[in-house]
Amino acid sequence: MEYFLKLFLSGTAKGSIYALIALGYTMVYGIIQLINFAHGEIYMIGGFTALILGGFFFSNGMPVWLVLLLSVLLSILYAAAFGYTIEKIAYRPLRGKPRLSALISAIGVSIVLQNFVLLAQTEKFMPFPSYLPEFSWLQPYKEYINSTQLIILGVTAVIMVFLTFLIKFTRTGKAMRATAQDMHMAQLVGVDVNQVISVTFIIGSSLAAIGGVLICSYMGQINYYIGFVAGIKAFVAAVLGGIGSIPGAVLGSFILGWTESLGTGYISSDYEDAFAFVILIVILLIKPDGILGRTQRQKV
Amino acid sequence: MKRTYMLLAVFALAGLMVFSGALNAFAAPTIKIGVAGAHTGDLASYGLPSVNAAKLVVQNINDKGGINGQKVELVIEDDQCKPELATNAASKLVSAKVVAVIGHICSGATKAALGIYKDSKIVTISPSATNPPLTQSGEYPNFFRTIAPDDAQAKLAANFLTKTLKLKKIAVLHDKGDYGKGFAELVKQYAEENGVQVVLFEGINPGAPDYSAVVNKIGNAKVDGVVWGGYHPEASKLVQQMRDKGMNIPFISDDGVKDNTFIEVAGKYAEGVYATGPTDTSTNALAIKAIEEHKKTFGTEPGAFFLNAYAATQALLNAIEKAGSTDYNKIVAALKSNYVDTPLGHISFDQKGDIIGFGFSVYQVKNGAFVELK
Numbered sequence: 001m002e003y004f005l006k007l008f009l010s011g012t013a014k015g016s017i018y019a020l021i022a023l024g025y026t027m028v029y030g031i032i033q034l035i036n037f038a039h040g041e042i043y044m045i046g047g048f049t050a051l052i053l054g055g056f057f058f059s060n061g062m063p064v065w066l067v068l069l070l071s072v073l074l075s076i077l078y079a080a081a082f083g084y085t086i087e088k089i090a091y092r093p094l095r096g097k098p099r100l101s102a103l104i105s106a107i108g109v110s111i112v113l114q115n116f117v118l119l120a121q122t123e124k125f126m127p128f129p130s131y132l133p134e135f136s137w138l139q140p141y142k143e144y145i146n147s148t149q150l151i152i153l154g155v156t157a158v159i160m161v162f163l164t165f166l167i168k169f170t171r172t173g174k175a176m177r178a179t180a181q182d183m184h185m186a187q188l189v190g191v192d193v194n195q196v197i198s199v200t201f202i203i204g205s206s207l208a209a210i211g212g213v214l215i216c217s218y219m220g221q222i223n224y225y226i227g228f229v230a231g232i233k234a235f236v237a238a239v240l241g242g243i244g245s246i247p248g249a250v251l252g253s254f255i256l257g258w259t260e261s262l263g264t265g266y267i268s269s270d271y272e273d274a275f276a277f278v279i280l281i282v283i284l285l286i287k288p289d290g291i292l293g294r295t296q297r298q299k300v
Numbered sequence: 301m302k303r304t305y306m307l308l309a310v311f312a313l314a315g316l317m318v319f320s321g322a323l324n325a326f327a328a329p330t331i332k333i334g335v336a337g338a339h340t341g342d343l344a345s346y347g348l349p350s351v352n353a354a355k356l357v358v359q360n361i362n363d364k365g366g367i368n369g370q371k372v373e374l375v376i377e378d379d380q381c382k383p384e385l386a387t388n389a390a391s392k393l394v395s396a397k398v399v400a401v402i403g404h405i406c407s408g409a410t411k412a413a414l415g416i417y418k419d420s421k422i423v424t425i426s427p428s429a430t431n432p433p434l435t436q437s438g439e440y441p442n443f444f445r446t447i448a449p450d451d452a453q454a455k456l457a458a459n460f461l462t463k464t465l466k467l468k469k470i471a472v473l474h475d476k477g478d479y480g481k482g483f484a485e486l487v488k489q490y491a492e493e494n495g496v497q498v499v500l501f502e503g504i505n506p507g508a509p510d511y512s513a514v515v516n517k518i519g520n521a522k523v524d525g526v527v528w529g530g531y532h533p534e535a536s537k538l539v540q541q542m543r544d545k546g547m548n549i550p551f552i553s554d555d556g557v558k559d560n561t562f563i564e565v566a567g568k569y570a571e572g573v574y575a576t577g578p579t580d581t582s583t584n585a586l587a588i589k590a591i592e593e594h595k596k597t598f599g600t601e602p603g604a605f606f607l608n609a610y611a612a613t614q615a616l617l618n619a620i621e622k623a624g625s626t627d628y629n630k631i632v633a634a635l636k637s638n639y640v641d642t643p644l645g646h647i648s649f650d651q652k653g654d655i656i657g658f659g660f661s662v663y664q665v666k667n668g669a670f671v672e673l674k
Contacts, residue, residue: 003520010512017509125533127565143519143545149512215509220540221533221565229507261513269514270476270503 006144007265008258013149015257016156017218020211021234022241022249023159024204030244031180031200033099037106038086039208040231041113042079044224046209047216048117049075051128058129068131076209082113083205084198092194110228117224130217148218155214156250159207163246172199180244233276240280242293251291255279330373331366331626333358333616334393334422336413337405341380347405349602350427350609351376354402356593357613367621379404383412390416398422399626402612405605407431414440421628423635425616427608435652442628444635444649446612446642447605448659453576454486456660457527457552460574462494464662464673465550467525471500471518473538475530483554484529491527499523506534515541525549531556535573536566543569550574558663558670570665579645579661580672581607587643611642611658615649 021043028036054071062070090109094102135147167173178186179196187193215230216222233256241252256276263275283291335354337347358372366372375396377389386409393401394416400423404410410429417424418440425444426434432449434440461467470491474484481503488498499521504514515538518526526542526549528535535557542551551573558577563570581587590610594602616631618640623630639648644658663670 003516006516006519007513010510010516013512014510125561125565127567146544219509219537220567220569221536223533225507226509229505230509233508261516264513265517265520268502269505269517272505272508 003265004262007261009145009149010265011258011261012254013145013153013257014261015237015254016149016153017211017215017230017253018234018237018256019156019250019253020152020159020214021208021230022238022253023156023163023246024207024211025231025235026238026241026243026245026249027163027207028200028204029238030246031176032091032095032197033244034091034102035106035235035243036091036204037103037231038090038109038113039204040227040234041110041117042082042086042205042227043208043212043215043230044222044227045082045113045117046075046079046205046212047128047222047226048121048212048224049078049209050213051126051216051222054129054131058131064131065133071131072210072213075213076206079205079209079212080202083201083208087198087201092197110231114224114228121224123224125221125223128216128220128222130220132214132217148214152214152218155210159210160246160250163203166203167246172196176200236276236280240283240290242287242290245290245292245294248290248292255291330371331620332373332375332396332398333613334375334377334396334398334401334403336377336379336386336389336393336401336403337409337428338381339376339378341382343381343406346381346428346604347378347403349604349606350402350405350612352594352598352602353427353590353606353609354613356590356597357610357617361617367617368624372617379409379413381406381409383408386410386413387416389413393417394420394422399620400424400616400631402427402609402616404429407434410434410443414443418442423616423619423628423631425612425635427612428605435654438652440653441632444612444615444653444655446608446615446644446647446655446658448578449654451486452654453554453660454483455490456662457483457554457576458487458490458494458496460576460662461525461527461550461552462491462496465525465552467496467523467550469497469499469521469523470525470527471521471523472498472502472527472529473500473514473518474503474528475506475534476503477506477530479556480528480530480554482529484527487527487529504534506530511538511541512545514538515545515547518542519545519547523549526551528553528557530554532559532562532565536562536569539566539573540569552576555660560670563665563668563670570668573665574673575663575665575670576660577663577670579658581644581658584643584645586641590643607643611640611644611647614642615640615647 024039050071053074054067057067086109090105091102132148138147175191175196178191179193183193237253237256238249241248259275259279260272264272335351337350338344339347362371375398377392379386379389386404390413402425404413405428407429410426423442427446430450432451472484472488474480535553539551553575555577558575587607619631619634622638623634635649639646647655647657650656662673
């Protein structure tokens with residue numbers, strides 16, 4: 001039972017890592033039905049920005065909490081600018097064209113960003129210092145969960161609540177829902193669709209940056225390629241939960257995390273990926289739109 | 301007229317040949333040693349340094365009057381690392397009546413040539429062929445090498461964890477790749493032969509953000525040590541997550557982790573981690589001297605396997621001297637029973653022909669650096 005609890009908590013921690021990235025995926029998809037493959041790269045860029053700025057601030061003798069705050073805020077800003085620009089350059093000109101074009105464009109952006117960081121920064125693995133606090137009261141339970149995992153879990157929960165609130169109860173959220181339902185109709189009734197989509201990308205990229213800082217702090221390392229592996233898993237989680245649905249992305253991520261952890265713990269880690277994809281196939285066979293996905297008629 | 305000249309020329313030539321043959325017969329016969337390997341083609345850079353090494357050692361010994369009063373002469377043959385050319389080269393060396401061969405360079409070419417040398421009773425010492433069965437199959441009693449076989453690393457790790465650390469129950473993890481999984485499988489095999497229980501043998505996904513599930517599994521298996529076959533990025537995540545959970549059991553890994561990037565990335569978590577890696581020869585005085593000789597004679601830095609070939613030639617000449625003759629059986633016995641000081645260290649050969657005294661060493665991270673454990 002104790003072993004099960006450990007594995008369950010490890011799965012929960014893993015799920016919240018996936019969820020941090022999956023939330024951004026699902027949000028963009030929910031609004032413009034585009035799988036933004038560059039999302040994983042924005043996450044990586046967020047991590048790199050925090051690494052560079054954090055090192056700079058820290059060597060200037062700032063206190064740790066200020067280093068953390070400043071580097072997180074600035075990397076959010078930088079990643080948001082990236083998201084905004086990518087949408088404007090690579091996706092907006094293709095809006096209204098066949099969906100496959102935008103998808104290919106997204107893959108292209110992803111490769112460009114990876115190589116940009118590879119050339120501009122380094123191909124090596126870099127140590128990622130953790131500026132996150134260590135909770136001493138958690139020390140007796142260190143075998144179950146550590147401070148960073150708890151912080152990631154908490155941040156994921158806060159972000160999920162924030163996004164749900166944003167989409168359900170604010171004016172921007174209303175405009176987003178309108179755009180998601182019918183872009184032309186929304187335009188006719190006076191919604192600035194371009195602005196709404198830009199805001200969506202800015203929020204999505206900010207989330208990716210937060211994820212980048214937290215997850216890299218947890219792993220203790222960073223490299224130009226980390227966005228790809230994490231991005232694929234987060235994408236699977238988003239599809240599992242019903243892509244486009246905010247709570248769905250979180251639920252899907254937890255299910256994926258639990259499956260992988262329990263599968264590893266009781267069977268073998270050799271088949272970790274196999275468990276994840278078997279679950280995906282089974283759920284999609286039963287509910288083709290994912291667990292919390294609404295069945296929507298295909299829009300033209 | 302014309303015909304007379306021709307005849308004269310033929311006689312003159314024939315006379316010359318007889319004359320030179322006669323001259324040779326009067327001088328003390330030389331000891332012929334073959335040097336075979338890739339000297340042209342894509343892999344020439346692996347083979348040419350061995351030729352230079354052999355030349356340097358032979359020149360040194362000839363300057364001192366040779367072995368047992370006989371000068372040493374090199375016969376150099378190219379095989380381009382191709383098995384079909386290696387058999388040609390071997391046949392040529394056999395007809396040139398060489399006593400022994402330094403070579404070949406690539407494992408495939410070496411294997412092709414070895415049968416021919418075995419039939420002609422010619423000792424063969426390769427500076428670079430690492431394929432394990434070449435020695436371990438016992439098929440080629442004439443074969444020796446001055447490089448560790450591919451599985452030496454795993455054998456060393458397994459012996460280290462059983463004999464030095466005295467572990468009884470271990471977990472073996474790998475990254476599912478050729479290198480990591482290959483190492484892990486061999487460690488498992490040798491550790492089990494040493495009576496260690498391998499209770500966990502699993503592959504993990506390289507690049508994944510989190511390994512806490514498998515770390516929990518290690519904790520649950522109550523092992524006294526973890527072996528990792530793979531590279532440093534995963535190793536640092538595993539060690540970090542293990543130490544975070546309060547698991548301070550030994551972590552033993554391979555050459556893929558014995559890299560300073562591992563210490564940079566893992567930071568304080570790297571302390572105490574064991575890793576195997578090639579024995580360091582950079583502080584060996586003989587190695588420094590051999591490299592200097594090369595620079596003086598050839599004007600360049602030596603290339604791949606230079607020191608291995610240097611040691612091979614030294615070991616061979618030493619064995620011929622100790623044997624007191626060029627008899628095959630005596631040379632083989634002398635190689636196995638004598639130690640020689642070479643640039644690789646104080647070396648000899650085991651019963652199967654593998655080098656003793658050089659190969660892989662165990663390192664441990666101490667105060668932020670890998671330190672060789674003696």
